[in-house]
Amino acid sequence: MDHQAPEAPLLQLDRLNSYYGPVQVHFDLSLSVPAGQIVCLLGGNASGKSTTMKAILGLTRPHSGTVRFAGQPITGLPTPEIVRRGISSVPEARRLFPAMTVQENLLMGAYIRSDARAIGQDLDRVLERFPRLRERLRQRAGTLSGGEQQMVAMARALMGRPRLICMDEPTMGLSPLFVERVLDLIQEINRDGVSVFMVEQNASLALRIAHFAYVLQSGLIVLSGPPGRMLSDARIRDAYLGGEPGL
Amino acid sequence: MMINQLAFGPWLDYTVNGLIIGNIYALLAVGLALIFGVANLINFAHGSVYTVGAYLGWASITYLHTPLPVTLVIVITGSALLGVAIERVGLRALHGSSRIAPLLATIGISLVLDQLVQLFCSPDPRALASQLPDLRIQIGRGTIGTLDLLIAGVGLVSATGLYGFLRYTKLGWAVRATAQDQDAARQMGVDTDRVNVTVFAIASALGGVSGLLVGMYYNSIDPNMSFDATLKGVVAMMIGGLGNVPGALGGGLLLGLTESYGIALFGSSYRNLFAFALLILILVAAPNGLFGRRRDLPPEPMTGTFIARSRPLRLPRALVAGVVLAAALLPLLPAPYLLQTLTTALLSALLALSLTLVAGTVGQISLGHAALLAIGGYASGLLALDCGLPFVWSVPLAGVITALLGTLLVFPALRMQGHYVSIATLGIGEIVTLVILNWTGLTQGAMGLTGIPAPAIGGIELTSVRSVYWLVLVLVVAIALLQTRLLSGHLGRTWRAIREDEVAARSYGVAANRYKALAFGFGAFGAGVGGAITAHLYSYIDYRTFDTTLSILALTMVILGGLGNVAGAVLGSVLLVSLPELFRAAAEYRMLAYGLVLLVLIRYRPQGLLGTV
Structure with a gap:
């Protein structure tokens, strides 16, 4: 199986073993995100998807194995340091700062930066991409609709000028219209040169935009490959893409 | 006026x-x-x-x-x-x-x-x-x-x-x-x-x-x-x-x-x-405060009790029986000072047993538990002084009064969880003290109760250190046995279920508030009896005799022994009360020692000496 993409990857997880309390979540998990690509990690509930995200961001420390970013090991580094090296995140359920305004949330995304002028320019750029947010700048983030909150979360992640954005279920709980918009935005962001690592439960959506995908089941990568091959594989359709039952 | x-x-x-x-x-x-x-x-x-x-x-x-x-x-x-x-x-x-x-x-x-x-x-x-400079500006x-x-x-x-x-x-x-x-x-x-x-x-x-x-x-x-x-x-x-x-x-x-x-x-x-x-x-x-924003704060954000998972130490019955026997035979030694110290320790064990049930088994960390001693002490003292009731009646009656009054007072806290319980019980404890201070007609206010008759059974005063020690020892053993018995049955299971997950317990039909009240009631009875005996022993109590420091000390004892652990509560009391007594030079460092013990326990051994139950 081709776990490794050919060129030197931007992010690389090498034989990660993680535990949640006494329960092992990952078993020798290896995957990589090549620079400039959108890579998806698919899997159902309790497959270990979110823990993968946390391990990358340093929110949990793996028992063994290494996480490498841009060639450097980042395993065990504190989260703020990892963020400073160029990894932003769109957390599960968005996790905005509900009592802060949209503008404050966006500027929090640039917390690691100190170039005030460039931050101002980036804010303008981000607002051009998310025009909806311009009207909401002074509104408390907690009062926005789910779709708008997702926009803020993505815009906030961009404000850090990351090389990689990690997204945890970016389409969860959104109306179909917003789902389309979010998928478009992810592709736009990616075209601007930001690599994307996304964790998704909804495989058919994720495979539409991904360059490469992994399927995680009970902490093991059971399949990987480009989406075309995945979509044409009957087994995968049945098991992970909501294929016809009983076929 | x-x-x-x-x-x-x-x-x-x-x-x-x-x-x-x-x-x-x-x-x-x-x-x-x-x-x-x-x-x-x-x-x-x-x-x-x-x-x-x-x-x-x-x-x-x-x-x-x-x-x-x-x-x-x-x-x-x-x-x-x-x-x-x-x-x-x-x-x-x-x-x-x-x-x-x-x-x-x-x-x-x-x-x-x-x-x-x-x-x-x-x-x-x-x-x-x-x-x-002492200047005052006149306004109106x-x-x-x-x-x-x-x-x-x-x-x-x-x-x-x-x-x-x-x-x-x-x-x-x-x-x-x-x-x-x-x-x-x-x-x-x-x-x-x-x-x-x-x-x-x-x-x-x-x-x-x-x-x-x-x-x-x-x-x-x-x-x-x-x-x-x-x-x-x-x-x-x-x-x-x-x-x-x-x-x-x-x-x-x-x-x-x-x-x-x-x-x-x-x-x-x-x-x-x-x-x-x-x-x-x-x-x-208004648990979210008067100016609480309408943002959806969960009504009880502070759940989670201080129960470190652990396997409690299994004490062989023979060992427990042996320790009790040794304790019973101890007065035969000519060591009145030791006996006196142990009597004090056993009296605090009554409070600790009560607290370990409420804080450990049911998970309601009470910070005002000493108020129960005050209620018991005043109840028995007043029954003896004002109604002339003999010791054998006033003490158990004081226990009942404490159980009823204590449960009633803590009633508002029953639907709370986590930190809110601690703050509420702390406040309730302070209120009890302040009512005692201000209800002069009943309690003599700041003067305190004086001349509370010494313990007496059947007209014979228990004047010797030995007899008082035995009395308290019998009480502690009896309550400890009863508590152990309760914990091993249906009641104990239900209490622990409420501690572990109150919502889940409720969804299985457990009337959680009633069970909490039962725990407070049982605990308050024991503590009330303890306070009552203390009052008769001291012959004088006032509103400061049982203050918050004692509540905190009791909590330290309970954590030291292992939250919920019956034998641990007794052990914790004996250790914390008698060790400083034995090193008398260190008397002025006592609170310092208690504080350090609490800190070290929480950091390094949150399950206590004998383990949480």
């Missing part, structure tokens, strides 16, 4: 006074709210920082003859550094343990700091003169002094400064973001450890300054002012809503005014009663 007091001039004075004291409460409450926001912790060491601040100011004025601005700078810097030390040394290691653990640690820190102040500066009050028929203006000024400057910091500085943003979502803040690159330290520094600086100002205002400071300050700050914060910084400001002023008007109408001994009545009212009626 009333009409006279209602005249305009004095009322202006009362208002000014209320606002000034309210300003101090606000300074304390804002610090507590900031800390609660980022650390999810009610900092019980806050009052100690306030005391240290006052003493720093006193020392710098007395020894260095500093002028006011320099004194302020010294107090601010010193208190801020103390805050940093508290966070770094005492609390940081507890990240990730259950949420009540750091709260208990701050109680330990508070004991240590207070005792240190006492050791270095003597326990007696000191005068702390205001360094300001009231007056405002320079110190009033200084306090108002400090309040205003702090509030504005804090607003500016939170609103316009990067670190201030980080503080707000961390308060709202710590994980998300870290994912933005915020160093939340640094945020925590910063907040402790700011909060402690505010606390220290308010200590200095209060000292000047009353021209007196003493090492025992910590606890009161913490309580007032907590009450003010709860009025504004847990962790709500602007709310804390309003809560402080409101509390100050309530107290001031209350004093005007009813006299100063009622002062704290108003504060705590207000606290209970807020906890019951």
Whole structure:
């Protein structure tokens, strides 16, 4: 199986073993995100998807194995340091700062930066991409609709000028219209040169935009490959893409 | 008289006074709210920082003859550094343990700091003169002094400064973001450890300054002012809503005014009663505070008790029986001092057994448990003195009265969880003390009860140390056996289920409040009997005999033995009461030792010696 993409990857997880309390979540998990690509990690509930995200961001420390970013090991580094090296995140359920305004949330995304002028320019750029947010700048983030909150979360992640954005279920709980918009935005962001690592439960959506995908089941990568091959594989359709039952 | 007091001039004075004291409460409450926001912790060491601040100011004025601005700078810097030390040394290691653990640690820190102040500066009050010219401005028929203006000024400057910091500085943003979502803040690159330290520094600086100002205002400071300050700050914060910084400001002023008007109408001994009545009212009626935003705070954000999972040590029956037998035979040795000490220890074991049931088995960390002793002691004392009831009747009756009254009093706390239970029980405990102090007609008020008859059974007075020891030993063994029996049956299972997951227990049809009430009732009976016997032994009790220090000590005993562990409660009491007695030289270091024991336990052995059950 081709776990490794050919060129030197931007992010690389090498034989990660993680535990949640006494329960092992990952078993020798290896995957990589090549620079400039959108890579998806698919899997159902309790497959270990979110823990993968946390391990990358340093929110949990793996028992063994290494996480490498841009060639450097980042395993065990504190989260703020990892963020400073160029990894932003769109957390599960968005996790905005509900009592802060949209503008404050966006500027929090640039917390690691100190170039005030460039931050101002980036804010303008981000607002051009998310025009909806311009009207909401002074509104408390907690009062926005789910779709708008997702926009803020993505815009906030961009404000850090990351090389990689990690997204945890970016389409969860959104109306179909917003789902389309979010998928478009992810592709736009990616075209601007930001690599994307996304964790998704909804495989058919994720495979539409991904360059490469992994399927995680009970902490093991059971399949990987480009989406075309995945979509044409009957087994995968049945098991992970909501294929016809009983076929 | 009333009409006279209602005249305009004095009322202006009362208002000014209320606002000034309210300003101090606000300074304390804002610090507590900031800390609660980022650390999810009610900092019980806050009052100690306030005391240290006052003493720093006193020392710098007395020894260095500093002028006011320099004194302020010294107090601010010193208190801020103390805050940093508290966070770094005492609390940081507890990240990730259950949420009540750091709260208990701050109680330990508070004991240590207070005792240190006492050791270095003597326990007696000191005068702390205001360094300001004594000018008073006449306004209508009231007056405002320079110190009033200084306090108002400090309040205003702090509030504005804090607003500016939170609103316009990067670190201030980080503080707000961390308060709202710590994980998300870290994912933005915020160093939340640094945020925590910063907040402790700011909060402690505010606390220290308010200590200095209060000292000047009353021209007196003493090492025992910590606890009161913490309580007032907590009450003010709860009025504004847990962790709500602007709310804390309003809560402080409101509390100050309530107290001031209350004093005007009813006299100063009622002062704290108003504060705590207000606290209970807020906890019951508006747990999100009066100024709580409509944002959906979960009504009980602070669930999670201090139960470290562990396998309790299985004590072989033969060993327990052997220890009991040895204890029963001990009076045959000619060691009256040892017996006396052990009697005291066993009496506290009655309290510890009660607390280990409530705090350990049912998971309701009560911080006002000593109030049950007070109720039992007063009940039995009054029954003996006023109704001439003999010891054998007054003591069990006192137990029943304590069970009923205790359960009734704690009723408002039954539907609360986590930190709220602790704060409510603390408030209820204080209310009991204050009612005893103020209900002079029944309790003789501050005079206390004198001439409570010595224990006697069948007309024979138990005068010997030996007989009293045996009596208490029999009681402890009986209650311990009964409690063990209850815990191994249906009742014990249900109690533990409520502790583990109250929502789940309720969804299986468990009437959780009734079971909690049952635990409080059973526990209160034992504690009441303990208080009653203590009263008859001492022959004199007053409202301070069973104070909050004893509640905290009981909690330390229980944690030392292992929460919920019956044998552990007895062991913890015997160790904590008798060890300091045996090393008599260390008597003045006792609270220091208790504080350190609490800190070490929480950090290194939260399951206690015998393990939690």
